[in-house]
Amino acid sequence: MRTEDWFTAGFWVFALAGLIHPYLSMYASLEALKRAGTTVASTLAATAPFFSTLGAVVLLGEDLTIVVALATVGIVAGVMVLTFDGRRMARVIRVALIFASIAAVIRGSTHVIGKWGLELLPNPFMATFVAFSMGLICMTIFFRLRHGHLPRNVPTDGVKYFFYSGLCIAFAIISMYGALMLGRVVVISPIIASYPVFTLLSVWALSAERISRRLVLGVLMVTAGVVVIALVGGVG
Numbered sequence: 001m002r003t004e005d006w007f008t009a010g011f012w013v014f015a016l017a018g019l020i021h022p023y024l025s026m027y028a029s030l031e032a033l034k035r036a037g038t039t040v041a042s043t044l045a046a047t048a049p050f051f052s053t054l055g056a057v058v059l060l061g062e063d064l065t066i067v068v069a070l071a072t073v074g075i076v077a078g079v080m081v082l083t084f085d086g087r088r089m090a091r092v093i094r095v096a097l098i099f100a101s102i103a104a105v106i107r108g109s110t111h112v113i114g115k116w117g118l119e120l121l122p123n124p125f126m127a128t129f130v131a132f133s134m135g136l137i138c139m140t141i142f143f144r145l146r147h148g149h150l151p152r153n154v155p156t157d158g159v160k161y162f163f164y165s166g167l168c169i170a171f172a173i174i175s176m177y178g179a180l181m182l183g184r185v186v187v188i189s190p191i192i193a194s195y196p197v198f199t200l201l202s203v204w205a206l207s208a209e210r211i212s213r214r215l216v217l218g219v220l221m222v223t224a225g226v227v228v229i230a231l232v233g234g235v236g
Contacts, residue, residue, distance in 0.1 A: 002123075010121020011130060017117060018134030021110040026139070028103035046079035047101075049190045051108025056185035059112055064186050071228040072190040078221030079196050081214060111189045115180045124177035128170065187229055194222045 005011065029045065049072050056062040117127060144150055179188045197219050204215070 005121055005123055005126050008121055010117045010119075010123075011126070013113060013117035013120060014127045014130035015134045017110060017113045017127070018131035019138060020106055020113065022132065022135040023138040023142075025103050025106040025110065026135075027142070028106060032103055045104050045107065046076050046193065046196070048104045048107040049076055049193045051105050052111040052189040053108075053186050055109055055112035056115070056189070060115060060185065062184050062186050065232070067232050068186055068190075068229055071225040072186075073225075074228075075190045075194055075222050075225035078218045078223075078225060079193060081221060082196055082200055082218035108189070111176075111180060111185045111192075114177055115185050118177060118181040122181050124174050124181055127177040128173045132170075132173065190229055191226050194226050197222045 032045075053064060053069075053072060057064050114127060114131075118124070121127070140150070176188075176192060179192075200215060201219070
C-alpha cells in the first residue's frame, strides 16, 4: 500500500464499501439465518447478482448483453435449485421482504461500490484492507453496544478455525477486487455468485453424501451460466 493512497477519494469509497459489506450485509445475513434458517437465507441471497447488475448498468453505465443477462438468470436459478426447499415456502414469504432480501440488495451493491472505488484508486489490496478494517471497527462497536462487553471466553479451537477461514476470505476478497478492477460488474458478479456450488460439492465430498438429481441439475445450471459468461462476457 502506497502512502499517497491514504485518505484519497477512493479510500473513502472503500470505507463506505466496508460499512456495507461485511458489516451491514453480515448482520442482515445472520438475522435472516436466525429467523428463517439456512435454506431460506441462502435462496434469497442468490438473487444478489440481479441487484449488482442493475446497479452496474444504471450507475456505472456498463453494457449488458442478452446472452450475459440470460446466463446470470441461469446462475441465480441454479443456486436456487441447490438451496431451495419447497416445504419452507411459508417462511420464505415471511422473510423475503425483511433481512434476507436486505442482505441480497446490500451484497449486490457492494460490487458496484467496489468498482467505483477501484476506478478512483486501482489498488485491490488497499480496497480489501480499508473495507474490512471498517467492517471490523463497526462490528466491534455494535457488539459492545448490544451486549455491553466485548467477546469473552472465546474457545481456542473456534478461534483457530476462524483464523483459517479468515485467510480464505481475505484471499477471496482480494481476488474479487482484482477481478472488479480488470473486468465489468455485469460479468464478475454472477461468476462470484456461483460459490454455493463449491460449498455443496465440498460438503458432499467430505461427508460422502449421495448425489441427488437436484444437486446435479443445480451444478449443471450454474456451470453452464459461468461458462457462457466467461466465453462472451468480455465482449461489448
